[in-house]
Amino acid sequence: xxxxxxxxASDLVLAYGSYTALAASxxxxxxGKVTAVIGPxxxxxxxxxxxxxxxxxxxxxxxxxxxxxxLAARRRVSYVLQTVAxxxxxxxxxxxxxxxxxxxxxGLWRRSTPADRAKVDWAINExxxxxxxxxxxxxxxxGQRQRVxxxxxxxxxxxxxxxxxxxxxxxxxxxxxxDRIIHAERDNSQTVVLTTHDLDEARAADHVLLVxxxxxxxxxxxxxxxxHNLEVAYGLGALHETTHGFIDDPHRTTxxxx
Numbered sequence: 671x672x673x674x675x676x677x678x679a680s681d682l683v684l685a686y687g688s689y690t691a692l693a694a695s696x697x698x699x700x701x702g703k704v705t706a707v708i709g710p711x712x713x714x715x716x717x718x719x720x721x722x723x724x725x726x727x728x729x730x731x732x733x734x735x736x737x738x739x740x741l742a743a744r745r746r747v748s749y750v751l752q753t754v755a756x757x758x759x760x761x762x763x764x765x766x767x768x769x770x771x772x773x774x775x776x777g778l779w780r781r782s783t784p785a786d787r788a789k790v791d792w793a794i795n796e797x798x799x800x801x802x803x804x805x806x807x808x809x810x811x812x813g814q815r816q817r818v819x820x821x822x823x824x825x826x827x828x829x830x831x832x833x834x835x836x837x838x839x840x841x842x843x844x845x846x847x848x849d850r851i852i853h854a855e856r857d858n859s860q861t862v863v864l865t866t867h868d869l870d871e872a873r874a875a876d877h878v879l880l881v882x883x884x885x886x887x888x889x890x891x892x893x894x895x896x897x898h899n900l901e902v903a904y905g906l907g908a909l910h911e912t913t914h915g916f917i918d919d920p921h922r923t924t925x926x927x928x
Contacts, residue, residue, distance in 0.1 A: 676701040676830055676861040677722055681731035684717050691717040694731060695885035699877065702859040704852060706872040706891075709881035710904055715865040718881065719832045722863060723749045736829055745774060748828035750819050752835045764810070764818050765803040768793055771825035793825035796854075798847055813844030820848050824855070831855055833864040837871060869895065 677699040684692040692714040699705050699722075707715045720726040721733055724740030724747070735743040748771075771793070772786040782790075794800050797817040807815055816836070823831060836852070837845045855862050856876070864875075872878050878894040880886045882903035887894040 674701055675699065677733065677735045677863075679721075679731065679733045682721070682728055682733050683730035684714065684721055684726060685729040686726075690729070690883075692721075692881070693884040696731075697879055697885045697888040699861065699863060699879075701861050702856065703876035704856050704862045704864070704874075705877040705879065706875035707863065707865045707879045707881055708867065708869070708872040708895075709886075713882045713903070714884070715881050716834055718879065719749065719834055719863065719865060722830070723747055723832055725749075743830075746827070746829045747832060748823045748826040748830070749832040750823035750834065750836065752816075752838065762807055763804055764799055764807065765790065765794065767807060767818055768799075768821045768825050771822045774826070789825050793821040796824065796851060797821040798843075811841070812839065813841040816840060817844050817847060820851060824851060828860070830861045830863070833862065835865050835867070838867065 675698050678697075680696050681694045682692065682696065683690065683694050707718055709715050717726065721728065722735055722740060724735070724744045733740060736746050737743075740747075769782065769786075769790050772782055772790065794803060797820050799814065799817050799821060802810065802814060802818070807818065810818065820833075820836065823833070833852070836848050840848070852862055852864065864871075866872055873891045873895060875891060877889065878891050879888050880894050880899055880903050886903045887896075887899045
């Protein structure tokens with residue numbers, strides 16, 4: 671894999687049992703850039719992230735991440751989910767949540783180092799949750815929690831940051847904060863891959879994967895987000911009467927049947 675490519679898939683098929691979430695698709699994800707994965711509900715967007723994170727194995731075809739298999743590359747990949755299941759009343763503070771990102775570096779029974787604590791402090795400040803450090807996650811708003819999970823994501827050592835709909839449903843302050851971090855990651859030569867329903871968000875990316883049960887198109891936004899490609903992905907007439915950046919229900923559903 672070339673140094674300009676963070677991930678590459680060849681005839682990749684992803685499935686959950688007998689259900690095919692992504693039909694045979696080939697694509698590349700450029701290194702050091704922001705790639706947006708966009709498509710209708712249930713189109714395979716989140717499944718692509720799962721494959722990059724090594725959480726789902728290909729049914730057919732091949733995928734490489736950071737020059738290795740997804741499983742081998744997992745320690746270099748940070749994955750921030752849109753929602754994280756947390757039992758009601760779980761007594762975990764914001765700082766403890768962010769500090770969990772450093773656990774893989776500590777090893778068995780090791781204490782955190784000054785460098786670990788400095789990385790946690792940095793991430794907390796970057797996401798503007800410093801005043802929330804001692805509060806429990808259950809006390810926070812949705813936007814505040816998402817900023818905490820984003821802080822956890824960047825506190826982990828990584829070369830690839832995966833974000834599942836990081837800006838959907840957030841308040842303006844949280845959305846702007848997270849958007850700033852996404853572009854700061856790119857400016858620091860980190861690779862970011864995010865899923866979105868928002869055309870404007872996809873247009874602001876460096877690279878786009880348009881997905882609809884397969885990768886319909888891949889490349890720069892101006893070449894991928896054409897009317898023809900969008901109508902192929904969303905169905906003829908899907909763009910009629912569209913007045914906002916969203917061309918699909920932004921409330922996420924799973925890529926596979928329950």
